[in-house]
Every structure is written in structure tokens, then in C-alpha cells.
Amino acid sequence: MNCDIEIKRENEASIVLDINGNWLKNNLVEVSIKLKNISSKVQNKSVIFDFENIKDIDSAGIILILSNMTTYINKNCYVTVINMSPDHKTLLLFYRQNKVSNKISFQKEKTNIFYRFGKSFYNFLTGFTQFLSFLGENFYFFIQTIIDPRQIRFKAIVKQIDLSGIKALPIVILTSFLIGLVIAYQGAEQLQQFGANIFIVEMVSISVIRELAPMITAIVIAGRSASSFTAEIGTMKITQELDAMKTMGFEPSIFLVMPRIIALMIALPLIVFLADLVGIFGGMVVAKLQLGISYTEFIDRIYTEVDIRHFFIGMAKAPIFGFIIALIGCYRGFQVTGSTDSIGKYTTISVVNAIFWVIALNAIFSVLFTQVGI
């Protein structure tokens, strides 16, 4: 089943190459090296390819011979083919006819650091203006739906609350329980040293309801929903569903973006409320097991010592997080273009952006509220 090439006869004027065996793509590696070696001996000679002993040849074999023929011809050789069967000859002629000599280069143009820096800054600017126009467009349609509330897609809103809110409950409950547990557990160690066991109540309650529950919930929802919004809208864009909607006069902003934004702005505060309860419960469990503070003692102290404003600050942040998550998720979905891998790319960007902005906004609020003194 092997193939080979040998120099049959050789003199100053000509060289006869015996092509034998099966020239199929699975065993061409050795002969391709041999052909290359022969090319050093052919200068100014007449080269004759003798196909008398060939058994079988496929496109790879023929193209290998053809490209070597070109090399030989460039070395001022006269190339001939003898003893070739008609079938093989038609193939040879067919592939010679389709041989491409002027290949194109795939190399990317080299750029210097200034070019790259300028380009990414330009991209950042255009991206920012695009985002602003997306925001403006949606604000316009938001006002329009407020003026004419019949345009609000209530069914879609309810469906989105179910998909991104209710279906997220198990994971949110589990995470916030664990967060409450961990905070209390680590705090208990320290507080015990001072004999200030009871302060576990303030520590757990304030940190959970003011900062941790809203932020952790928002991060979980960002991971779940920002990604699914981007992937859904991106796929709709690739399959031209968005175009179809536009031609029917269904504004994607009203039909797709607004239900998602409203749904998250409604769902997130409710989920955060639940996360508050579960997080505090996590702390209560540790307080009882580790510090011996009973559940009633714990709850009584919440009533007397923990100010209600902490709860409201936490709750106030929730719809803002919901807004930013849905906005980023939808915006990145509309940026998807053409190919399937751009869905992956923009889904990744969307989740990273959403989580970043949740954390950044939380930090801003934290400083802001503390400065104002609430």
C-alpha cells in the first residue's frame, strides 16, 4: 500500500522519475520530502515523470506532483509526463486547470502601540456613544408606553419575572444562607474574645440587609439573567427575528428590552427581601450553636438595636441593580453580529460588565450614604 519515487535514469540533459505505488493522502509524507530533495538536481534538465508503475492516485497526490512540477519549471526545466492512464490524465489536467498560483497572505498588518492605544480608545468612545443612544432610544419608548400604557407588555413582564426571578430563588436562598452563616461564624470567633457575644446580632443583620444580601443577589441574577438576555437577543438577531419584528412594527425596545428591565426591577427587591430573611436566619443558626443566643433573643435585639433605615437602604439598591443588569444584558445582545462565536463573546462581556457595575455601584452607594449620614 506504499508509494515511492525513484530516479530511474539520470544524465546531464535529463532525469527520469519513476512514480510508483499508491499516491494517496495517507502516505505522501515521505515522497514529498524526496521530491523536494530531487529538486536540487534538476536545474536546466528535462524532467520526465514516468507513471508506468502507479496504482492509484488521489487529489492530494496529483496536487503534490503539480506543485513540484511548478518548482521544477521555475528552475528552467522541461517537464513531461509519460505512460499515464487516460483517467489519471484527465484528473491531472483538471487539477492543473484549477491550480492557484497567486495565493493571498493571511498575515495581519503590524501595528505599533500608539495605533493600538488610539484604536481601543476610539472603540471605547464609539461604544460609549452607542450605549448612550441605546439608553436614549429605550427612554423614548419608555415615555411612549407611559403615555399609552396599553403598549406595556404585561404578559412578557410576568414571564420574565418567572424566568429570571422565581426560577432563581433556590440558588439565591442557598447563597444568602451560606453568606449569613459564614459572616456569623467568623464574627463569633472574634466577639467571643471580648465577651461581646450579643453584638453578633447587629453585625450579621446590618451587614446582610444593608450590603451583602442586595449585592450577592444581584451578582447571582447578573450571572443568570444578563447572560440569558444577551444570548436570547443575540440569537434573535442572527436568525433575523429582530428584523422580522421591526418590519411588522413591533419595536424590539418595547417588546424585548422593557419587559426585561421592568421584570428585574420588580423581581430583584422581592428576592433581596427573601435573601435578607434567609441571610439573617443563617446568622441566627450560628449564633445559637456557637454563642448560645436563642432565636427569640436574636429577634428581640434586632427590633431594639437595628435601625430600619438599613433595611430600606438595601431595598433601595435592589431595583437599581435590576435595572443595570437588564440594561447591560439587552444592550450586549443587540451588539451581536453575524457569526455564532460573537454570541459567546458578547455573553461573556455582558456578564462581566453586569457584575462589575453591580459591585461598583454598591461601592459608590456605600460611600455616598455614609457621607450623607444615613
Added chain:
Amino acid sequence: MSIIKVESVTTKFGRNVIHDNISFTIEKGEIFGILGGSGSGKSTILREIIMLEKVQSGDISVLDQNINNISLNQSNMLKKNWGVLFQFGALFSSLTVLENISVLLKEYTTLPASLIEDIAYTKLKMVGLPTKAASLYPSELSGGMKKRVGLARSLAMDPQLLFLDEPTSGLDPASAESFDRLIVDLKNMLNLTVVMVTHDLSTIENALDKFIVFHDKKILFNGDYEEAINFDHYAMKKFLKI
């Protein structure tokens, strides 16, 4: 010599019967058409033959191998004997045109990179595409170009069998005609056996050697174009617009 044998195949999706005990054979060296109205199960039988869909009942053998009870190794060997062109090309969107064509050669052979590149360029020209298309990505191609690249990719390993799913749908008449001619030329040149699903009348008339027509879960007709225009059945007349 028959290259594909389909024997008493029955296919159901839920309670919906698609094929009711159908049989046909495809001979080596012919361009064989699978015809029928929308939803008549022509793509389904193609998917069963190329092992994308499991055969529910009946036997299909390709190149003398029964594909119902075939080991993973055997099926991988068998798959190297055929190339498939999907309806919309199904090109890998993260790869350039040239990479799409050479991906099989890179994966399954040890040929030097320069030779693989030569082969890919030749196949690209063979299907009638300009050299400068080589560096483009599938999203930058028109529908017709995607099909041609898909054809070049399916021919990369010199298969003896070529499956085409609606090769001319979505092409303008001139491109469709040149695509048909290309298929016929390639078949004659490379000794291919071509199986295609189509409902393009000019393809049926100009390219197909033989075809079957699905109607009402059964094979209504099996023969060539001459026989078909003399075949007296209302569904057939409607289908061929005669």
C-alpha cells in the same frame, strides 16, 4: 453495483408517520435525487443514511455496511467515504474559508502544511470561487458562496459519495444552473456518486440520472426524467408542473 440500499424503512415522530415501509437502492456513479413536497420526509431519509438520525425500523446499508449495527470505529471509517453539503453550508463560523476547507486534511492526514494549503486552494478554485475569498469568514459570504465553500469542504477528502441537501435552494437561476453543471462535471471527473435532496425543477431535469418521489409516506415514483413525465398520477403532474 448498488452503493446504498434502503430496505423497508419506517420512521415515526411521535404518532406522525413519515416513512411507511420504503425501499430503494442507489447505484454507483449516478446522480440520485430524493424528491417530494415539504415535510414529506426527504431530508429525514438523508439524515438516516448519513447516520445523523437513528433508523427506527428497517435496514440501511451504505457501501455494503449495515449502518444499524455498526461499531463506533467502523462508522468513523465509513464516514470518511462521504462528504455532506448542508442546506446553508454549515461552515464553521470561527474559521476562514481556507481553514474550513483544510480542516479535515489537517485533522486526518499528516500532509505538510504547504501541500494542504495547495489542495485547499485548488478545491476552492474547483468550485468556482475566486482566490481572494480564501481569507474571508463565513459571515462575510453570500448564500451561494457559502454553498460553494461547503461543497469544496465536502470534497476535501476525495469522497466517493457526496450528499447534498437542497444544493440550489436560495440561489438565483443562473447560479443554480451553474451549480448543477458543476455537480455533473465533478461527478464525471471524480467518479462520484451523488445523492441529493432537491425540489428545483431545472436540477431535476438537467442533473439527475434517477430519482424517487415521496408522496403520502410512500415512494410514488422511482425512475428517470423521461419516465417521470409520462407517469400518470395527479401528484406527480403537480410536482413537475406538467
